[in-house]
Amino acid sequence: MTEPRPTRGGMQKFLKPSNYSSAYLKPYWDGLLQGKFLLPRCAKCRELFFPPRPMCPKCLSGELAWEEMEPEGTLHSWSELLDRRFLILEVPMVLGVVDLKNSAGRLVTRIRAPATEVKIGMPLRLVFPKYTHEGKEMAMVEAEPVR
Amino acid sequence: MPGRVAVVGYGVPFPCGQYPKTTEVEMALEAIKAALGSTPLSKDEVEGLFSVATIEPDPILGLDMHHVTTYLRLEPRSMARLSLGGLSGGLAVKYAMNEIQLGHISTALVYAASRERSITDEIVLRAMKHRAFPDTGMRLFEPVSTQPYIPFSAIPIYALSARRYMHESGATEEHFAMAAVRNRKGAVENPWAAFREPLTVEEVMKSRKIATPIKLLDCCASLDGAAAIVLASEEKARKITDTPVWIRGWGEHHDKSTFIPTDTTQGSICRFVAAETAARRAYEKTGLAPKEVDVADIYAPFSPQELILPEDLGLFPRGGMVRAIEEGETDDDGRVPINTDGGVTSRGHPFSVTPIYEFINIVRQLRGEAARQVKDPRIGLIHVEGGMVNSSMVFLLEAGG
Numbered sequence: 329m330t331e332p333r334p335t336r337g338g339m340q341k342f343l344k345p346s347n348y349s350s351a352y353l354k355p356y357w358d359g360l361l362q363g364k365f366l367l368p369r370c371a372k373c374r375e376l377f378f379p380p381r382p383m384c385p386k387c388l389s390g391e392l393a394w395e396e397m398e399p400e401g402t403l404h405s406w407s408e409l410l411d412r413r414f415l416i417l418e419v420p421m422v423l424g425v426v427d428l429k430n431s432a433g434r435l436v437t438r439i440r441a442p443a444t445e446v447k448i449g450m451p452l453r454l455v456f457p458k459y460t461h462e463g464k465e466m467a468m469v470e471a472e473p474v475r
Numbered sequence: 476m477p478g479r480v481a482v483v484g485y486g487v488p489f490p491c492g493q494y495p496k497t498t499e500v501e502m503a504l505e506a507i508k509a510a511l512g513s514t515p516l517s518k519d520e521v522e523g524l525f526s527v528a529t530i531e532p533d534p535i536l537g538l539d540m541h542h543v544t545t546y547l548r549l550e551p552r553s554m555a556r557l558s559l560g561g562l563s564g565g566l567a568v569k570y571a572m573n574e575i576q577l578g579h580i581s582t583a584l585v586y587a588a589s590r591e592r593s594i595t596d597e598i599v600l601r602a603m604k605h606r607a608f609p610d611t612g613m614r615l616f617e618p619v620s621t622q623p624y625i626p627f628s629a630i631p632i633y634a635l636s637a638r639r640y641m642h643e644s645g646a647t648e649e650h651f652a653m654a655a656v657r658n659r660k661g662a663v664e665n666p667w668a669a670f671r672e673p674l675t676v677e678e679v680m681k682s683r684k685i686a687t688p689i690k691l692l693d694c695c696a697s698l699d700g701a702a703a704i705v706l707a708s709e710e711k712a713r714k715i716t717d718t719p720v721w722i723r724g725w726g727e728h729h730d731k732s733t734f735i736p737t738d739t740t741q742g743s744i745c746r747f748v749a750a751e752t753a754a755r756r757a758y759e760k761t762g763l764a765p766k767e768v769d770v771a772d773i774y775a776p777f778s779p780q781e782l783i784l785p786e787d788l789g790l791f792p793r794g795g796m797v798r799a800i801e802e803g804e805t806d807d808d809g810r811v812p813i814n815t816d817g818g819v820t821s822r823g824h825p826f827s828v829t830p831i832y833e834f835i836n837i838v839r840q841l842r843g844e845a846a847r848q849v850k851d852p853r854i855g856l857i858h859v860e861g862g863m864v865n866s867s868m869v870f871l872l873e874a875g876g
Binding site for chain 2: 347348349350353357377378379380381385404405406407408409410411413423424425427428431432433434435436437438443448468470
Protein backbone atom coordinates (compact mmCIF):
# COMPACT_ATOMS: atom_id res chain seq x y z
CA MET A 329 0.00 0.00 0.00
CA THR A 330 1.30 3.42 -0.89
CA GLU A 331 1.03 5.90 1.96
CA PRO A 332 0.09 9.44 0.97
CA ARG A 333 3.25 11.44 0.54
CA PRO A 334 3.80 14.80 2.20
CA THR A 335 2.27 17.54 0.11
CA ARG A 336 5.27 19.28 -1.33
CA GLY A 337 4.52 21.55 -4.27
CA GLY A 338 2.15 19.67 -6.54
CA MET A 339 -0.75 18.45 -4.45
CA GLN A 340 -0.84 21.58 -2.35
CA LYS A 341 -2.12 23.58 -5.26
CA PHE A 342 -5.54 22.01 -5.23
CA LEU A 343 -5.80 21.83 -1.45
CA LYS A 344 -6.82 25.44 -1.02
CA PRO A 345 -9.80 25.23 1.34
CA SER A 346 -11.35 28.21 -0.46
CA ASN A 347 -11.66 26.01 -3.55
CA TYR A 348 -14.12 23.78 -1.71
CA SER A 349 -16.35 26.48 -0.29
CA SER A 350 -19.50 26.07 -2.43
CA ALA A 351 -22.23 25.39 0.14
CA TYR A 352 -23.81 22.51 -1.76
CA LEU A 353 -20.55 20.54 -1.57
CA LYS A 354 -20.13 20.71 2.20
CA PRO A 355 -21.77 17.33 2.99
CA TYR A 356 -19.55 15.60 0.41
CA TRP A 357 -16.26 16.93 1.77
CA ASP A 358 -17.33 16.58 5.40
CA GLY A 359 -18.22 12.98 4.62
CA LEU A 360 -14.78 12.22 3.19
CA LEU A 361 -13.18 13.65 6.31
CA GLN A 362 -15.21 11.16 8.34
CA GLY A 363 -14.20 8.35 6.00
CA LYS A 364 -17.63 8.17 4.38
CA PHE A 365 -18.41 8.32 0.66
CA LEU A 366 -21.63 10.32 0.56
CA LEU A 367 -23.45 10.98 -2.70
CA PRO A 368 -26.45 13.16 -3.41
CA ARG A 369 -29.79 11.55 -4.22
CA CYS A 370 -32.57 13.70 -5.60
CA ALA A 371 -35.45 13.88 -3.12
CA LYS A 372 -37.93 14.33 -5.97
CA CYS A 373 -36.95 11.88 -8.73
CA ARG A 374 -34.64 9.64 -6.64
CA GLU A 375 -31.74 9.97 -9.12
CA LEU A 376 -28.39 9.14 -7.53
CA PHE A 377 -25.52 11.02 -9.09
CA PHE A 378 -21.80 11.76 -9.05
CA PRO A 379 -20.07 14.19 -9.10
CA PRO A 380 -22.22 16.31 -6.79
CA ARG A 381 -23.97 19.23 -8.52
CA PRO A 382 -25.99 22.17 -7.17
CA MET A 383 -29.17 20.60 -8.55
CA CYS A 384 -30.34 17.23 -9.77
CA PRO A 385 -29.00 16.86 -13.34
CA LYS A 386 -32.03 14.76 -14.26
CA CYS A 387 -35.05 16.76 -13.01
CA LEU A 388 -33.34 20.01 -11.86
CA SER A 389 -34.72 19.81 -8.34
CA GLY A 390 -32.56 21.46 -5.69
CA GLU A 391 -33.80 19.13 -2.95
CA LEU A 392 -30.97 16.70 -2.36
CA ALA A 393 -30.44 14.08 0.32
CA TRP A 394 -27.07 12.48 1.01
CA GLU A 395 -26.59 8.73 1.15
CA GLU A 396 -23.58 6.74 2.19
CA MET A 397 -22.27 4.51 -0.61
CA GLU A 398 -20.12 1.44 -0.53
CA PRO A 399 -16.68 2.85 -1.40
CA GLU A 400 -16.08 0.45 -4.28
CA GLY A 401 -15.64 0.49 -8.02
CA THR A 402 -13.86 -1.02 -11.01
CA LEU A 403 -11.09 0.41 -13.17
CA HIS A 404 -12.41 1.60 -16.56
CA SER A 405 -9.06 2.94 -17.77
CA TRP A 406 -5.74 4.29 -16.51
CA SER A 407 -2.63 6.24 -17.50
CA GLU A 408 0.72 6.68 -15.83
CA LEU A 409 1.52 10.40 -15.73
CA LEU A 410 5.24 10.98 -16.16
CA ASP A 411 5.70 14.56 -17.28
CA ARG A 412 6.44 16.89 -14.40
CA ARG A 413 4.70 19.73 -16.23
CA PHE A 414 1.32 18.41 -15.17
CA LEU A 415 1.71 21.22 -12.65
CA ILE A 416 -0.89 20.19 -10.11
CA LEU A 417 -0.01 16.54 -9.80
CA GLU A 418 2.92 14.61 -8.42
CA VAL A 419 4.61 12.34 -10.95
CA PRO A 420 4.93 9.50 -11.57
CA MET A 421 1.35 8.85 -10.67
CA VAL A 422 -1.25 6.42 -11.97
CA LEU A 423 -4.43 8.26 -12.85
CA GLY A 424 -7.53 6.11 -13.20
CA VAL A 425 -11.15 6.31 -14.29
CA VAL A 426 -13.19 4.43 -11.72
CA ASP A 427 -16.69 3.20 -12.49
CA LEU A 428 -18.46 3.54 -9.13
CA LYS A 429 -20.15 0.39 -7.91
CA ASN A 430 -23.65 1.81 -7.76
CA SER A 431 -23.38 3.19 -11.33
CA ALA A 432 -23.74 6.72 -9.98
CA GLY A 433 -20.91 7.96 -12.14
CA ARG A 434 -17.19 7.95 -12.86
CA LEU A 435 -14.50 9.08 -10.50
CA VAL A 436 -11.18 10.24 -11.93
CA THR A 437 -8.54 9.85 -9.27
CA ARG A 438 -5.14 8.63 -8.24
CA ILE A 439 -4.75 4.85 -8.16
CA ARG A 440 -2.50 3.96 -5.23
CA ALA A 441 -0.52 1.23 -7.01
CA PRO A 442 2.39 1.11 -9.45
CA ALA A 443 1.56 1.02 -13.17
CA THR A 444 2.78 -2.60 -13.36
CA GLU A 445 0.01 -3.68 -10.97
CA VAL A 446 -3.02 -2.02 -12.52
CA LYS A 447 -5.35 -3.67 -15.00
CA ILE A 448 -8.57 -2.53 -16.64
CA GLY A 449 -11.57 -4.16 -14.95
CA MET A 450 -9.83 -4.69 -11.59
CA PRO A 451 -11.91 -4.10 -8.46
CA LEU A 452 -10.96 -1.03 -6.44
CA ARG A 453 -11.69 0.28 -2.98
CA LEU A 454 -11.98 4.01 -2.32
CA VAL A 455 -9.81 5.42 0.46
CA PHE A 456 -9.84 8.85 2.06
CA PRO A 457 -6.32 10.02 2.89
CA LYS A 458 -6.08 13.18 4.99
CA TYR A 459 -3.96 16.19 4.17
CA THR A 460 -3.41 19.39 6.08
CA HIS A 461 -3.21 22.71 4.29
CA GLU A 462 -3.40 26.28 5.59
CA GLY A 463 -4.07 24.81 9.03
CA LYS A 464 -7.13 22.92 7.82
CA GLU A 465 -7.51 19.18 7.62
CA MET A 466 -8.95 17.86 4.36
CA ALA A 467 -9.61 14.38 3.04
CA MET A 468 -9.31 13.38 -0.59
CA VAL A 469 -10.81 10.38 -2.32
CA GLU A 470 -8.35 8.00 -3.97
CA ALA A 471 -8.54 4.33 -4.98
CA GLU A 472 -6.49 1.23 -4.29
CA PRO A 473 -6.64 -2.34 -5.58
CA VAL A 474 -8.73 -4.77 -3.53
CA ARG A 475 -6.41 -7.51 -2.31
CA MET B 476 -34.83 24.43 -50.31
CA PRO B 477 -31.93 26.69 -49.32
CA GLY B 478 -29.43 27.56 -52.03
CA ARG B 479 -26.02 25.95 -52.26
CA VAL B 480 -22.90 27.45 -50.69
CA ALA B 481 -19.38 26.99 -52.04
CA VAL B 482 -15.88 27.56 -50.79
CA VAL B 483 -14.35 29.76 -53.50
CA GLY B 484 -10.97 30.76 -52.07
CA TYR B 485 -8.52 30.35 -49.22
CA GLY B 486 -5.34 31.79 -47.83
CA VAL B 487 -2.60 30.82 -45.40
CA PRO B 488 -0.16 33.73 -45.10
CA PHE B 489 2.65 31.94 -43.25
CA PRO B 490 3.45 28.54 -41.76
CA CYS B 491 2.10 27.44 -38.42
CA GLY B 492 4.81 28.17 -35.83
CA GLN B 493 5.83 30.66 -33.16
CA TYR B 494 5.30 34.37 -33.76
CA PRO B 495 6.29 36.23 -30.59
CA LYS B 496 6.71 39.64 -32.25
CA THR B 497 3.36 40.35 -33.86
CA THR B 498 -0.31 40.47 -32.81
CA GLU B 499 -3.33 38.32 -33.60
CA VAL B 500 -4.91 41.29 -35.39
CA GLU B 501 -1.87 41.69 -37.68
CA MET B 502 -1.95 37.96 -38.41
CA ALA B 503 -5.65 38.18 -39.23
CA LEU B 504 -5.03 40.97 -41.76
CA GLU B 505 -2.49 38.81 -43.59
CA ALA B 506 -4.83 35.80 -43.67
CA ILE B 507 -7.72 37.87 -45.03
CA LYS B 508 -5.49 39.45 -47.68
CA ALA B 509 -4.17 36.04 -48.75
CA ALA B 510 -7.68 34.55 -49.01
CA LEU B 511 -9.06 37.51 -50.97
CA GLY B 512 -6.01 37.32 -53.22
CA SER B 513 -7.04 33.80 -54.26
CA THR B 514 -10.33 35.21 -55.66
CA PRO B 515 -11.21 38.08 -58.00
CA LEU B 516 -13.17 39.71 -55.13
CA SER B 517 -12.21 43.14 -53.84
CA LYS B 518 -12.35 43.81 -50.10
CA ASP B 519 -15.47 45.92 -50.60
CA GLU B 520 -17.29 42.83 -51.84
CA VAL B 521 -16.91 41.02 -48.51
CA GLU B 522 -20.48 41.09 -47.19
CA GLY B 523 -19.98 38.86 -44.17
CA LEU B 524 -16.98 38.59 -41.87
CA PHE B 525 -16.84 35.78 -39.33
CA SER B 526 -14.21 34.63 -36.88
CA VAL B 527 -13.46 32.99 -33.56
CA ALA B 528 -12.55 34.31 -30.13
CA THR B 529 -9.01 35.66 -29.81
CA ILE B 530 -6.93 36.74 -26.83
CA GLU B 531 -5.67 40.03 -28.30
CA PRO B 532 -6.39 42.89 -27.98
CA ASP B 533 -8.66 41.83 -25.12
CA PRO B 534 -10.41 38.54 -24.44
CA ILE B 535 -13.27 40.02 -22.43
CA LEU B 536 -15.04 42.45 -24.78
CA GLY B 537 -13.66 40.74 -27.85
CA LEU B 538 -13.24 43.78 -30.05
CA ASP B 539 -10.58 42.24 -32.28
CA MET B 540 -12.91 42.11 -35.29
CA HIS B 541 -13.47 45.85 -34.98
CA HIS B 542 -9.71 46.33 -35.22
CA VAL B 543 -9.70 44.21 -38.36
CA THR B 544 -12.53 46.17 -40.01
CA THR B 545 -10.86 49.45 -39.02
CA TYR B 546 -7.41 48.52 -40.32
CA LEU B 547 -8.83 47.18 -43.61
CA ARG B 548 -11.65 49.73 -43.97
CA LEU B 549 -14.23 46.97 -44.27
CA GLU B 550 -17.97 47.52 -43.93
CA PRO B 551 -19.57 44.06 -43.69
CA ARG B 552 -23.34 43.83 -43.36
CA SER B 553 -23.03 40.75 -41.13
CA MET B 554 -20.36 39.92 -38.58
CA ALA B 555 -19.96 37.41 -35.74
CA ARG B 556 -17.28 36.03 -33.47
CA LEU B 557 -18.04 32.52 -32.27
CA SER B 558 -16.48 30.55 -29.48
CA LEU B 559 -17.01 27.01 -28.25
CA GLY B 560 -13.61 25.45 -27.66
CA GLY B 561 -12.09 23.59 -30.59
CA LEU B 562 -15.40 23.68 -32.41
CA SER B 563 -15.24 27.49 -32.85
CA GLY B 564 -13.88 27.51 -36.41
CA GLY B 565 -16.57 25.04 -37.51
CA LEU B 566 -19.25 27.22 -35.94
CA ALA B 567 -17.95 30.29 -37.78
CA VAL B 568 -18.23 28.41 -41.09
CA LYS B 569 -21.75 27.26 -40.19
CA TYR B 570 -22.79 30.81 -39.27
CA ALA B 571 -21.46 32.09 -42.59
CA MET B 572 -23.34 29.37 -44.48
CA ASN B 573 -26.56 30.18 -42.62
CA GLU B 574 -26.26 33.88 -43.44
CA ILE B 575 -25.74 33.07 -47.11
CA GLN B 576 -28.59 30.55 -47.22
CA LEU B 577 -30.93 33.01 -45.50
CA GLY B 578 -30.15 35.46 -48.27
CA HIS B 579 -28.65 38.06 -45.95
CA ILE B 580 -25.31 38.04 -47.75
CA SER B 581 -23.80 36.45 -50.86
CA THR B 582 -20.13 36.38 -49.87
CA ALA B 583 -18.44 35.61 -46.56
CA LEU B 584 -14.92 35.55 -45.30
CA VAL B 585 -14.18 33.23 -42.38
CA TYR B 586 -10.82 33.69 -40.69
CA ALA B 587 -8.96 32.62 -37.58
CA ALA B 588 -5.71 34.00 -36.18
CA SER B 589 -4.13 32.76 -33.01
CA ARG B 590 -0.95 33.38 -31.05
CA GLU B 591 -2.02 30.89 -28.39
CA ARG B 592 1.50 29.49 -28.09
CA SER B 593 3.40 32.78 -27.81
CA ILE B 594 0.82 34.41 -25.56
CA THR B 595 0.74 31.39 -23.23
CA ASP B 596 4.52 31.46 -23.03
CA GLU B 597 4.42 35.19 -22.14
CA ILE B 598 1.74 34.70 -19.48
CA VAL B 599 3.52 31.72 -17.91
CA LEU B 600 6.87 33.55 -17.88
CA ARG B 601 5.29 36.61 -16.27
CA ALA B 602 3.47 34.50 -13.68
CA MET B 603 6.66 32.61 -12.81
CA LYS B 604 8.53 35.89 -12.38
CA HIS B 605 5.96 37.16 -9.93
CA ARG B 606 5.38 33.71 -8.36
CA ALA B 607 1.74 34.15 -9.15
CA PHE B 608 -0.29 31.22 -10.39
CA PRO B 609 -3.78 32.27 -9.39
CA ASP B 610 -5.89 29.26 -8.52
CA THR B 611 -9.58 30.01 -8.48
CA GLY B 612 -10.44 26.34 -8.19
CA MET B 613 -12.32 26.45 -11.49
CA ARG B 614 -10.26 24.43 -13.90
CA LEU B 615 -10.90 23.74 -17.54
CA PHE B 616 -12.78 20.48 -17.31
CA GLU B 617 -14.27 20.21 -13.84
CA PRO B 618 -13.87 22.34 -10.71
CA VAL B 619 -11.26 20.98 -8.31
CA SER B 620 -14.00 20.98 -5.71
CA THR B 621 -15.72 17.98 -7.26
CA GLN B 622 -12.95 15.97 -8.97
CA PRO B 623 -9.57 17.37 -7.83
CA TYR B 624 -7.55 14.79 -9.72
CA ILE B 625 -8.88 15.69 -13.18
CA PRO B 626 -5.76 17.32 -14.62
CA PHE B 627 -5.60 20.73 -16.20
CA SER B 628 -3.95 19.22 -19.27
CA ALA B 629 -5.84 17.44 -22.05
CA ILE B 630 -3.06 14.87 -22.54
CA PRO B 631 -3.86 12.54 -19.60
CA ILE B 632 -7.55 12.67 -20.49
CA TYR B 633 -6.90 11.53 -24.06
CA ALA B 634 -4.40 8.98 -22.70
CA LEU B 635 -7.17 7.41 -20.62
CA SER B 636 -9.31 7.16 -23.75
CA ALA B 637 -6.36 5.65 -25.66
CA ARG B 638 -5.70 2.97 -23.02
CA ARG B 639 -9.34 1.95 -23.10
CA TYR B 640 -9.22 1.72 -26.91
CA MET B 641 -6.19 -0.59 -26.65
CA HIS B 642 -8.18 -2.77 -24.25
CA GLU B 643 -11.24 -2.94 -26.49
CA SER B 644 -9.66 -3.16 -29.94
CA GLY B 645 -6.28 -4.84 -29.41
CA ALA B 646 -4.44 -1.78 -30.76
CA THR B 647 -0.84 -1.30 -29.64
CA GLU B 648 1.26 1.81 -29.18
CA GLU B 649 2.88 1.01 -32.55
CA HIS B 650 -0.49 1.43 -34.25
CA PHE B 651 -0.76 4.92 -32.77
CA ALA B 652 2.77 5.67 -33.94
CA MET B 653 1.81 4.58 -37.46
CA ALA B 654 -0.92 7.25 -37.50
CA ALA B 655 1.56 9.92 -36.39
CA VAL B 656 3.91 8.82 -39.18
CA ARG B 657 1.12 8.85 -41.77
CA ASN B 658 0.26 12.44 -40.78
CA ARG B 659 3.90 13.46 -41.02
CA LYS B 660 4.13 12.22 -44.63
CA GLY B 661 1.51 14.81 -45.50
CA ALA B 662 3.19 17.57 -43.52
CA VAL B 663 6.54 17.03 -45.28
CA GLU B 664 4.97 18.42 -48.45
CA ASN B 665 2.71 21.01 -46.81
CA PRO B 666 4.37 24.45 -46.92
CA TRP B 667 2.44 25.73 -43.89
CA ALA B 668 2.88 22.67 -41.68
CA ALA B 669 4.99 23.18 -38.56
CA PHE B 670 6.71 19.76 -38.55
CA ARG B 671 8.13 18.80 -41.93
CA GLU B 672 11.03 16.47 -41.10
CA PRO B 673 10.31 12.85 -42.06
CA LEU B 674 9.39 10.66 -39.09
CA THR B 675 9.57 6.91 -38.38
CA VAL B 676 7.52 4.63 -36.12
CA GLU B 677 10.70 3.90 -34.19
CA GLU B 678 11.26 7.61 -33.48
CA VAL B 679 7.71 7.97 -32.18
CA MET B 680 8.11 4.87 -29.99
CA LYS B 681 11.38 6.18 -28.55
CA SER B 682 10.07 9.67 -27.84
CA ARG B 683 9.57 10.81 -24.25
CA LYS B 684 6.64 9.28 -22.39
CA ILE B 685 4.20 11.97 -21.27
CA ALA B 686 1.13 10.09 -20.02
CA THR B 687 1.16 6.45 -21.05
CA PRO B 688 0.38 5.33 -23.72
CA ILE B 689 0.88 8.85 -25.14
CA LYS B 690 4.42 9.92 -26.02
CA LEU B 691 5.75 13.28 -27.14
CA LEU B 692 5.50 12.51 -30.87
CA ASP B 693 1.90 11.30 -30.50
CA CYS B 694 0.95 14.81 -29.40
CA CYS B 695 -0.17 17.91 -31.23
CA ALA B 696 1.75 21.12 -30.52
CA SER B 697 -0.03 24.27 -29.46
CA LEU B 698 1.31 26.89 -31.91
CA ASP B 699 0.53 30.23 -33.57
CA GLY B 700 -1.08 30.47 -37.00
CA ALA B 701 -3.65 32.15 -39.21
CA ALA B 702 -5.84 31.12 -42.14
CA ALA B 703 -8.98 32.21 -43.98
CA ILE B 704 -11.51 30.88 -46.46
CA VAL B 705 -14.01 32.65 -48.73
CA LEU B 706 -17.58 31.35 -49.09
CA ALA B 707 -20.17 32.39 -51.64
CA SER B 708 -23.73 31.69 -52.72
CA GLU B 709 -24.15 29.50 -55.81
CA GLU B 710 -24.89 32.45 -58.08
CA LYS B 711 -21.89 34.39 -56.82
CA ALA B 712 -19.62 31.33 -56.76
CA ARG B 713 -20.21 30.71 -60.47
CA LYS B 714 -18.92 34.22 -61.21
CA ILE B 715 -15.89 33.88 -58.93
CA THR B 716 -14.41 30.52 -59.87
CA ASP B 717 -14.55 27.56 -62.24
CA THR B 718 -13.75 25.21 -59.36
CA PRO B 719 -16.21 25.89 -56.56
CA VAL B 720 -16.25 23.31 -53.76
CA TRP B 721 -19.80 22.82 -52.51
CA ILE B 722 -20.53 22.39 -48.84
CA ARG B 723 -23.21 19.72 -49.18
CA GLY B 724 -24.19 19.87 -45.52
CA TRP B 725 -23.15 19.32 -41.97
CA GLY B 726 -24.12 17.41 -38.84
CA GLU B 727 -23.57 18.57 -35.30
CA HIS B 728 -23.92 17.06 -31.84
CA HIS B 729 -22.95 17.87 -28.26
CA ASP B 730 -22.85 15.14 -25.64
CA LYS B 731 -23.68 15.82 -22.01
CA SER B 732 -20.15 15.90 -20.65
CA THR B 733 -16.94 17.85 -20.44
CA PHE B 734 -14.05 15.57 -21.25
CA ILE B 735 -14.59 12.20 -19.57
CA PRO B 736 -18.30 11.55 -19.13
CA THR B 737 -18.34 11.53 -15.31
CA ASP B 738 -22.07 11.34 -14.65
CA THR B 739 -22.47 7.87 -16.08
CA THR B 740 -20.81 4.50 -16.05
CA GLN B 741 -22.53 3.58 -19.29
CA GLY B 742 -20.62 3.67 -22.51
CA SER B 743 -16.94 3.63 -23.21
CA ILE B 744 -14.56 6.59 -23.10
CA CYS B 745 -12.99 5.42 -26.36
CA ARG B 746 -16.12 5.90 -28.41
CA PHE B 747 -17.17 9.47 -29.07
CA VAL B 748 -20.95 9.82 -29.16
CA ALA B 749 -20.77 13.40 -30.45
CA ALA B 750 -18.63 12.44 -33.47
CA GLU B 751 -20.79 9.40 -34.21
CA THR B 752 -24.03 11.38 -34.02
CA ALA B 753 -22.72 14.41 -35.93
CA ALA B 754 -21.54 12.11 -38.73
CA ARG B 755 -24.86 10.27 -38.88
CA ARG B 756 -26.70 13.60 -39.16
CA ALA B 757 -24.34 14.81 -41.89
CA TYR B 758 -24.90 11.64 -43.93
CA GLU B 759 -28.68 11.84 -43.42
CA LYS B 760 -28.86 15.50 -44.34
CA THR B 761 -26.80 15.11 -47.53
CA GLY B 762 -28.00 11.67 -48.58
CA LEU B 763 -24.36 10.64 -48.84
CA ALA B 764 -23.07 7.34 -47.48
CA PRO B 765 -19.80 6.88 -45.54
CA LYS B 766 -18.45 4.72 -48.38
CA GLU B 767 -18.72 7.69 -50.74
CA VAL B 768 -16.12 9.67 -48.76
CA ASP B 769 -12.96 9.90 -50.88
CA VAL B 770 -10.77 11.95 -48.54
CA ALA B 771 -11.10 13.11 -44.93
CA ASP B 772 -9.55 15.60 -42.53
CA ILE B 773 -10.01 14.66 -38.91
CA TYR B 774 -9.48 16.78 -35.82
CA ALA B 775 -7.49 14.32 -33.67
CA PRO B 776 -5.20 16.09 -31.18
CA PHE B 777 -3.33 12.88 -30.30
CA SER B 778 -2.45 9.92 -32.50
CA PRO B 779 -4.62 7.32 -30.67
CA GLN B 780 -7.70 9.34 -31.62
CA GLU B 781 -6.59 9.02 -35.26
CA LEU B 782 -7.73 5.40 -34.92
CA ILE B 783 -10.83 6.00 -32.82
CA LEU B 784 -12.43 8.84 -34.81
CA PRO B 785 -12.59 7.24 -38.28
CA GLU B 786 -14.57 4.43 -36.64
CA ASP B 787 -16.95 6.92 -35.01
CA LEU B 788 -17.37 8.65 -38.37
CA GLY B 789 -18.44 5.39 -40.01
CA LEU B 790 -15.42 5.32 -42.34
CA PHE B 791 -14.23 2.02 -40.81
CA PRO B 792 -16.04 -0.59 -38.69
CA ARG B 793 -15.60 -0.60 -34.90
CA GLY B 794 -12.05 -1.82 -34.21
CA GLY B 795 -11.34 -1.83 -37.94
CA MET B 796 -8.83 1.01 -37.83
CA VAL B 797 -6.20 -1.28 -36.30
CA ARG B 798 -5.93 -3.26 -39.51
CA ALA B 799 -6.56 -0.20 -41.68
CA ILE B 800 -3.57 1.67 -40.27
CA GLU B 801 -1.36 -1.43 -40.61
CA GLU B 802 -2.35 -1.86 -44.25
CA GLY B 803 -2.10 1.80 -45.23
CA GLU B 804 -5.80 2.13 -46.01
CA THR B 805 -5.73 5.76 -44.83
CA ASP B 806 -2.58 6.71 -46.79
CA ASP B 807 -3.01 8.98 -49.80
CA ASP B 808 -3.26 5.95 -52.10
CA GLY B 809 -5.45 4.00 -49.67
CA ARG B 810 -9.19 3.40 -49.51
CA VAL B 811 -9.96 6.53 -47.42
CA PRO B 812 -6.98 8.90 -47.30
CA ILE B 813 -6.97 10.81 -44.01
CA ASN B 814 -5.13 14.00 -43.01
CA THR B 815 -3.19 14.28 -46.25
CA ASP B 816 -1.53 17.58 -45.30
CA GLY B 817 -0.32 16.66 -41.82
CA GLY B 818 -3.32 16.52 -39.54
CA VAL B 819 -3.41 18.14 -36.14
CA THR B 820 -0.27 16.34 -34.92
CA SER B 821 2.07 17.46 -37.73
CA ARG B 822 0.42 20.55 -39.20
CA GLY B 823 0.65 22.32 -35.84
CA HIS B 824 -2.38 23.10 -33.72
CA PRO B 825 -3.55 26.63 -33.00
CA PHE B 826 -6.87 25.11 -31.93
CA SER B 827 -9.08 27.88 -33.32
CA VAL B 828 -7.29 27.88 -36.68
CA THR B 829 -7.26 24.08 -37.12
CA PRO B 830 -10.79 23.85 -38.58
CA ILE B 831 -9.86 26.45 -41.22
CA TYR B 832 -6.70 24.49 -42.07
CA GLU B 833 -8.89 21.40 -42.41
CA PHE B 834 -11.25 23.14 -44.84
CA ILE B 835 -8.27 24.30 -46.88
CA ASN B 836 -6.82 20.79 -47.08
CA ILE B 837 -10.10 19.31 -48.29
CA VAL B 838 -10.80 22.17 -50.72
CA ARG B 839 -7.33 21.73 -52.23
CA GLN B 840 -7.93 17.98 -52.58
CA LEU B 841 -11.34 18.46 -54.23
CA ARG B 842 -9.91 21.06 -56.62
CA GLY B 843 -7.08 18.68 -57.51
CA GLU B 844 -4.36 21.05 -56.36
CA ALA B 845 -3.07 19.37 -53.18
CA ALA B 846 0.63 18.70 -52.68
CA ARG B 847 -0.15 15.06 -51.90
CA GLN B 848 -3.06 14.75 -54.28
CA VAL B 849 -5.54 11.90 -53.87
CA LYS B 850 -6.73 10.48 -57.18
CA ASP B 851 -9.94 12.23 -58.41
CA PRO B 852 -11.75 12.72 -55.11
CA ARG B 853 -15.39 13.80 -55.32
CA ILE B 854 -16.54 13.83 -51.68
CA GLY B 855 -14.49 15.18 -48.76
CA LEU B 856 -15.27 14.92 -45.05
CA ILE B 857 -14.18 17.39 -42.37
CA HIS B 858 -14.50 16.57 -38.68
CA VAL B 859 -14.18 19.31 -36.05
CA GLU B 860 -14.33 18.76 -32.30
CA GLY B 861 -14.28 20.45 -28.91
CA GLY B 862 -13.80 19.13 -25.37
CA MET B 863 -12.67 15.51 -25.48
CA VAL B 864 -14.74 15.24 -28.64
CA ASN B 865 -17.77 16.15 -26.49
CA SER B 866 -18.81 18.50 -29.29
CA SER B 867 -18.49 17.55 -32.92
CA MET B 868 -19.31 18.86 -36.36
CA VAL B 869 -18.99 16.91 -39.58
CA PHE B 870 -19.03 18.75 -42.92
CA LEU B 871 -19.39 16.99 -46.26
CA LEU B 872 -17.96 18.79 -49.29
CA GLU B 873 -18.26 17.99 -52.97
CA ALA B 874 -16.00 18.88 -55.87
CA GLY B 875 -17.77 21.31 -58.16
CA GLY B 876 -17.55 22.33 -61.76
